Amino acid sequence: MVLRLIERTGVLLVSLAVSSVLVFAFMAVLPGDPARVALGVNASDQAVAELRRQFGLDRPLTTQYVDWLGGLLHGDLGTSYVSKAEIGPQVFDRLQVTLWLVVAGMIIALLVAVPAGTVMAARHRKVSGLALSTVSQLGVAVPAFLAGILLIMVFAVKLGWLPANGWTPPAQDPAMFLKQLILPALALGLVQGAVLTRYVRSAVLDVLREDYLRTARAKGLRPFPALWRHGLRNAAVPVVTVLGLQLATLLIGAVVVERVFVIPGLGSLLLDGVSNRDLLLVQDVVMVLVIAVLLVNFLVDLLYVALDPRLRVGSR
Amino acid sequence: MRRLNPSLVAGAVIVGIIVVMALVSFVWTPYDATFVDPSIRLAKPSWEHWFGTDKFGRDVLSQIMVGSRTTLFVGVVAVGVAAVIGVPLGILSAMVRRWPSEFIMRANDLLLAFPALLLAIMFGAVFGASTLTAMIAIGIASVPSFARVIRSGALQVMRTEYVLAARAAGRQPWPIAVRHVLPNVTSLITVQASVSFAIAVLAEAALSFLGFGTPPPTPSWGRMLQESQEFLFSAPRLAIFPGVAIAIAVLGFNLLGDGLRDRFDPKLEDRR
Numbered sequence: 001m002v003l004r005l006i007e008r009t010g011v012l013l014v015s016l017a018v019s020s021v022l023v024f025a026f027m028a029v030l031p032g033d034p035a036r037v038a039l040g041v042n043a044s045d046q047a048v049a050e051l052r053r054q055f056g057l058d059r060p061l062t063t064q065y066v067d068w069l070g071g072l073l074h075g076d077l078g079t080s081y082v083s084k085a086e087i088g089p090q091v092f093d094r095l096q097v098t099l100w101l102v103v104a105g106m107i108i109a110l111l112v113a114v115p116a117g118t119v120m121a122a123r124h125r126k127v128s129g130l131a132l133s134t135v136s137q138l139g140v141a142v143p144a145f146l147a148g149i150l151l152i153m154v155f156a157v158k159l160g161w162l163p164a165n166g167w168t169p170p171a172q173d174p175a176m177f178l179k180q181l182i183l184p185a186l187a188l189g190l191v192q193g194a195v196l197t198r199y200v201r202s203a204v205l206d207v208l209r210e211d212y213l214r215t216a217r218a219k220g221l222r223p224f225p226a227l228w229r230h231g232l233r234n235a236a237v238p239v240v241t242v243l244g245l246q247l248a249t250l251l252i253g254a255v256v257v258e259r260v261f262v263i264p265g266l267g268s269l270l271l272d273g274v275s276n277r278d279l280l281l282v283q284d285v286v287m288v289l290v291i292a293v294l295l296v297n298f299l300v301d302l303l304y305v306a307l308d309p310r311l312r313v314g315s316r
Numbered sequence: 317m318r319r320l321n322p323s324l325v326a327g328a329v330i331v332g333i334i335v336v337m338a339l340v341s342f343v344w345t346p347y348d349a350t351f352v353d354p355s356i357r358l359a360k361p362s363w364e365h366w367f368g369t370d371k372f373g374r375d376v377l378s379q380i381m382v383g384s385r386t387t388l389f390v391g392v393v394a395v396g397v398a399a400v401i402g403v404p405l406g407i408l409s410a411m412v413r414r415w416p417s418e419f420i421m422r423a424n425d426l427l428l429a430f431p432a433l434l435l436a437i438m439f440g441a442v443f444g445a446s447t448l449t450a451m452i453a454i455g456i457a458s459v460p461s462f463a464r465v466i467r468s469g470a471l472q473v474m475r476t477e478y479v480l481a482a483r484a485a486g487r488q489p490w491p492i493a494v495r496h497v498l499p500n501v502t503s504l505i506t507v508q509a510s511v512s513f514a515i516a517v518l519a520e521a522a523l524s525f526l527g528f529g530t531p532p533p534t535p536s537w538g539r540m541l542q543e544s545q546e547f548l549f550s551a552p553r554l555a556i557f558p559g560v561a562i563a564i565a566v567l568g569f570n571l572l573g574d575g576l577r578d579r580f581d582p583k584l585e586d587r588r
Contacts, residue, residue, distance in 0.1 A: 141564070277441075
């Protein structure tokens with residue numbers, strides 16, 4: 001168990017280091033000159049040279065990388081080349097907004113997928129199971145931003161129950177916060193729920209074929225209580241893997257959904273950074289998203305062990 | 317005779333229709349998809365314009381037809397990029413010793429931290445948004461899943477007796493990879509290509525929606541959706557038509573992938 005923890009931590013640290021090099025190299029080496037990009041092609045050479053000096057872009061790339069990484073480790077993401085504002089506080093504020101969205105989306109996905117997937121597996125040869133399978137197949141085909149547009153059309157335009165877009169911080173007006181969160185969270189959660197449902201179904205079907213479940217049934221337990229008491233924890237291991245991958249998908253999917261619902265999250269910050277040609281901001285936001293994805297994968301790895309004691313014996 | 321697999325048939329029919337629509341659009345569309353006519357802007361569906369017109373008076377059906385070309389083109393190139401890199405990587409990591417293999421797969425896993433959308437936005441920030449950057453980004457982001465799936469198949473092939481016999485006969489790794497391993501993982505490549513195609517369609521639509529995909533005036537379903545957003549109150553059909561087109565295309569490729577998987581490995585059929 002401890003060995004596995006050390007090994008996974010090592011993998012995480014190496015992955016973080018390599019991805020930071022990749023992100024930095026991609027943004028710093030390939031495009032040529034971030035100062036020129038920030039100021040535009042018509043800027044004078046003098047203005048470009050001044051901006052390069054001001055932000056230390058005239059130093060060797062290795063020094064710039066070490067400085068950037070050092071700042072990153074201390075939570076200092078540098079100063080925007082374009083707005084000259086500190087990037088760290090902006091990223092932190094926007095990340096909170098995106099996390100609300102992602103967590104709410106994930107809760108909805110789980111609330112949809114676990115019951116629906118279990119019923120689909122338990123009734124996989126019956127009409128109700130097949131109907132749910134068809135619905136989930138259709139759900140998988142709908143991208144989150146399309147689901148968002150459809151939800152706006154129904155619940156905001158036609159019925160007028162919920163606001164079509166906007167964002168209010170929870171501390172400012174909790175009721176409005178919830179109202180504005182529902183549609184974007186549903187857009188993210190329903191689509192991910194449809195994907196997750198298929199994995200839950202497959203995992204539960206596997207468990208249903210196991211001897212211990214047959215034994216539980218032979219003891220007189222009815223199908224659903226048997227599944228609840230003996231099956232779900234076993235079915236959870238493969239589902240958690242997918243859940244981890246999906247959390248990463250949700251994080252990135254939020255970028256598009258934020259655009260649909262005009263939510264000031266990390267995705268909007270990233271897109272604004274691109275349109276303003278603010279390369280350091282883009283580099284920082286990309287790195288924060290990559291760190292989030294790697295951290296989620298790391299936590300999923302640890303969660304396996306918590307869920308499946310067989311993995312604690314040392315074999316991978 | 318073997319029973320026809322419903323997923324395979326449904327998927328093949330849907331994909332077939334999209335391919336035919338794309339091919340037909342090269343020689344015929346009801347109107348020029350990029351022709352602007354302000355006098356008929358936002359026209360409702362009619363005999364003249366079956367799906368109506370958009371805010372510039374362009375025929376929506378013609379745009380949907382030409383948009384299918386964009387979708388298929390991006391999908392083919394992205395899946396091609398993923399297969400050209402992912403298949404050799406997967407086979408290589410199955411054939412080399414433990415440490416190099418581990419290294420390849422770790423590097424592969426690292427790539428998973430860069431999803432298609434993020435890569436494409438990075439590419440767009442650096443090189444400017446275009447169909448090419450979108451295709452390459454989606455392709456690179458699909459490499460890890462290709463490599464992983466092909467590796468698992470190649471590992472099985474490497475344990476077969478005919479490969480052992482070839483190795484015992486002194487054959488070099490390269491001919492073994494080309495003559496024995498590759499032909500035996502083609503079914504996996506086909507399935508993965510279909511699944512990746514569905515993902516590419518979704519990613520292209522999302523990127524065009526964000527303005528990082530195909531630039532105007534070339535019609536693209538994702539951008540049609542993005543342009544429809546300001547008319548959700550007055551002309552919701554503008555979102556419906558491209559939205560349904562995207563969903564049907566993804567459904568078709570997903571069904572085709574499922575169907576092919578069942579066809580190549582009938583044991584799995586019951587699991588779906």
